Amino acid sequence: MPNDDSSRRDFLGHAATLGSVPLIGTAFAAGPNQAKSVPKTHGGKSVIIPTHEHAGDIDERIDFPPGWDVNVMQMAGHDAPVITPKQLADQMDQPIGTKPLRELAQGKNHVVITFDDLTRTTPTYVMTPWVIGELLAAGVKPENILFLGSFGTHRCMTADEIRLKLGKDIGNKYAWMNHNAFDCLKEVGTTTRKNKVLLNQTFMGADLKICLSGIKVHYDAGYGGGAKAVLPGVAGLPTIEYNHQVILPRNKTTGPVKIFKNEMRLDLIEAAQFAKVDFTVQLLYNQKLRPLRAYSGDIVDAHHTAVRLAAKTYCTPTYKDADIVVANAYPQCAQPYHGGTWIGLSVKQGGTGVLIIQHPLGYDPVHYLNNKVAGARGQTYWDLHRHTPRPGPKGSHTIVYSQYMSRTMMDNYGTDADFCTTWADVVKILRQRHTGSDVKVAVYPYAGMQHQEIELDG
Numbered sequence: 030m031p032n033d034d035s036s037r038r039d040f041l042g043h044a045a046t047l048g049s050v051p052l053i054g055t056a057f058a059a060g061p062n063q064a065k066s067v068p069k070t071h072g073g074k075s076v077i078i079p080t081h082e083h084a085g086d087i088d089e090r091i092d093f094p095p096g097w098d099v100n101v102m103q104m105a106g107h108d109a110p111v112i113t114p115k116q117l118a119d120q121m122d123q124p125i126g127t128k129p130l131r132e133l134a135q136g137k138n139h140v141v142i143t144f145d146d147l148t149r150t151t152p153t154y155v156m157t158p159w160v161i162g163e164l165l166a167a168g169v170k171p172e173n174i175l176f177l178g179s180f181g182t183h184r185c186m187t188a189d190e191i192r193l194k195l196g197k198d199i200g201n202k203y204a205w206m207n208h209n210a211f212d213c214l215k216e217v218g219t220t221t222r223k224n225k226v227l228l229n230q231t232f233m234g235a236d237l238k239i240c241l242s243g244i245k246v247h248y249d250a251g252y253g254g255g256a257k258a259v260l261p262g263v264a265g266l267p268t269i270e271y272n273h274q275v276i277l278p279r280n281k282t283t284g285p286v287k288i289f290k291n292e293m294r295l296d297l298i299e300a301a302q303f304a305k306v307d308f309t310v311q312l313l314y315n316q317k318l319r320p321l322r323a324y325s326g327d328i329v330d331a332h333h334t335a336v337r338l339a340a341k342t343y344c345t346p347t348y349k350d351a352d353i354v355v356a357n358a359y360p361q362c363a364q365p366y367h368g369g370t371w372i373g374l375s376v377k378q379g380g381t382g383v384l385i386i387q388h389p390l391g392y393d394p395v396h397y398l399n400n401k402v403a404g405a406r407g408q409t410y411w412d413l414h415r416h417t418p419r420p421g422p423k424g425s426h427t428i429v430y431s432q433y434m435s436r437t438m439m440d441n442y443g444t445d446a447d448f449c450t451t452w453a454d455v456v457k458i459l460r461q462r463h464t465g466s467d468v469k470v471a472v473y474p475y476a477g478m479q480h481q482e483i484e485l486d487g
Contacts, residue, residue, distance in 0.1 A: 050077050053089040053387060053452050054432040074099040078474045079316060080387035082150045082360040083193050086318065089387065091355065091452055094460060097468045100351075102371075104316070104479050106342030111319040118159045121310055124326030125334055130160065130308050134167035134237055141235035143179035143258050144194055146186055148393065150360035150478075151243025152318045154196035156310050160239065161199060169237075176205040177232055179240065181261030181269055182397035206231070210397065214265040220299040222276055222292065227265030228304055240309040240328055244339045246480035248367065249277055251288040252339060254311050255332030256301035261398075264300065269398055272296050285480050288336050289487025301328050311335040313342060316475040318360060337485065345479040348471035350377040352463050354421075355385065355470065361477030362388035368476030372421045375471050381462050382421045383455060384442075386431040392438040414440040426462065430455050 073095045081087045093099050112120070122129060134140065142160060144153045164174060176195060178186050185207040192200035214227040232238060240262075242254035250257060261269040272293060277283055280292040288294060309328040313321045313335060322338060324331040348354075354376040358365035365386045372382030386392060394400075403413050421427060427446040431438060434450045442448075449455045473479055 050088050050090045053078070053080070053091050053385075053430075054450070055089075073097065076101055076355075076472050076474065078357045078385070078472075079359050080357070080385075082318065082362065082388065083147050083190075084389055091385075091472070092456070093470060094456065094468075096466055097470055099470045099472060100348055101472050101474060102345055102348055102479070103474070104343050104345045106321065107316055109315060109321050109342060111315065112321060112323075114155070117155060117320055117323055120323040121156065121159055121325045122163075124308070124331070125324060126327030126330040127308055127325075130163040130239070130325070131167045133307050134164050134169055137167070137169055137237040138173055139235045140164055140169055140174045140237040140239065141177050141232050142174065142239045142241060143177045143232070143262060144241045145243065145253075145258070145262070146178060146180040146183055147190055147194065147390075148180070148183060148361060148363045149243060149245065149253055150314075150318055151241070151245075151312060152314055152320065153194050153241050153243075154199070155320050156241050156312060156323070157195050157199045160241070160310070161203070171203065174203050175231070175235070176203055177229065177263065178205070178207045179258045179262030180208065181264065182210050182266060182399075184393065184395035208232075208263050210261075210264065210266045210269065217300075217303040220296050220303075222296045222299075224268060224271045224276065224296055224300070226260065226300045226303050227268045228259065228300070229263040232263045233304065237308075238304065238306045240306055241312075242309065242332075243312045243314060244332075244335050245361075245478050246285050246343060246367075248285050248370070249273075249283045250294045250297065251284070251286055251291050251486075252332075252336050254335065255309070255328055256294065256297035258301070258309070258328070259304050259306065260297045260300035263304075266398065266401075268300070270401070273398060274402060282486075286336075286340055286483040287486045288333065289485065291486065298329055313339055316360075316478065340483070340485050343478060343480050344482045345473070347371075347481055348375045348469075350469075351375050351380060351471040352377065352468050353381050353383065353459060353470045355383045355472045356476040357385040357387070357472075357474055358477050359385075359387065359475050362386045363390060363393035365392055365477070368473070371471075371473045371476045371479070372425075372427070374481065375473075376421050376425050378422050378424045380421070381426045381428060381459060383428045383430060383459075386429065386438065387433075388431075389433050391431060391433050391435055392441055394437055394441075410440075414443075428455055428458055 215230040240258035358368035
């Protein structure tokens with residue numbers, strides 16, 4: 030059974046007890062009744078976790094009772110060195126399978142640069158200054174550069190969110206638009222899997238297409254990034270629906286970390302090739318969303334190179350048969366079920382899973398494809414939430430913690446879960462359910478980006 034390094038656990042507990050990091054739920058004011066003080070720990074272990082992605086990026090602590098065996102499950106690359114802006118620029122200027130960006134941009138009139146939304150916590154703002162600099166150096170006029178939100182059937186982004194993603198200066202100086210999966214689409218071909226590919230016509234109208242992506246585990250397409258910037262990123266709803274509802278269910282080749290023989294991803298790759306993407310940057314980042322490595326160039330070759338490093342960076346040992354599993358949905362709180370998968374992998378039958386969704390936006394219910402599929406048989410909101418599946422084996426219990434709890438969030442986890450807005454309430458329930466002296470706890474501190482120790486499929 031894997032155990033976290035004891036010296037690191039002791040350091041985390043000592044640092045938290047000193048009060049250098051606030052107790053979870055007290056670091057970011059949600060309203061006028063914000064807590065002013067928190068109880069000290071009395072001999073128990075404390076763990077520091079990151080929270081509030083793109084909303085302050087705050088470190089907070091969670092406290093556990095004395096005597097509990099608390100194991101912090103870090104990913105392999107949790108202490109990998111962060112690269113400098115100069116190193117990042119040098120890496121982006123060494124493309125795989127294409128000419129350098131400045132050379133590709135020579136003589137181009139209209140440039141589109143895609144980027145993902147806040148459900149994908151790529152720190153795009155670390156890449157955009159270099160990309161803009163290369164385009165301007167090649168003679169591209171600023172008014173001919175357009176940023177296009179590449180997030181398929183997710184909701185549109187606001188101006189404030191765009192600035193968080195691209196950087197304030199670039200978000201203000203350069204034009205941007207949200208992709209529309211319902212209208213203004215152009216048919217570009219049909220894949221070998223019979224998927225008719227409809228793509229954003231503004232994207233297709235550019236004479237230089239650039240895709241900026243981050244690498245993070247995806248439970249169907251293997252990893253995010255790469256061709257996903259095109260499909261589903263800037264694709265039409267019928268194309269996305271075919272890929273997700275026809276190709277995905279009939280194939281056993283899909284799953285986390287599966288990239289090279291994944292039928293769903295191979296369909297995405299064909300779509301990206303139809304689009305004739307000119308240049309891409311694929312970024313690996315750490316649990317604090319800081320850059321570790323960038324690969325640029327061809328949208329397939331650069332991505333394939335990046336995921337080989339990602340598989341060695343984000344992999345995390347699985348703690349088996351834990352009494353309690355705490356999964357912090359960061360950095361994907363808007364879609365917290367990704368983090369919740371660790372509860373099912375680690376908690377024993379009859380145990381308790383705690384899912385932390387510590388973000389002011391909470392669980393985002395807007396996903397137009399999922400909403401369409403869920404209500405296809407005339408079902409209403411109340412039908413869909415009558416029997417909501419939860420993470421964990423039969424007989425286990427679920428606690429959802431959020432300082433920003435809402436009825437919408439609660440409806441996604443069913444009436445027999447516990448919902449807590451203070452960590453003290455979480456611990457109270459855990460003490461009632463686990464009364465022995467040898468309580469084993471597994472904490473996945475940034476579960477939304479961690480994945481199991483899985484071998485690549487090629």
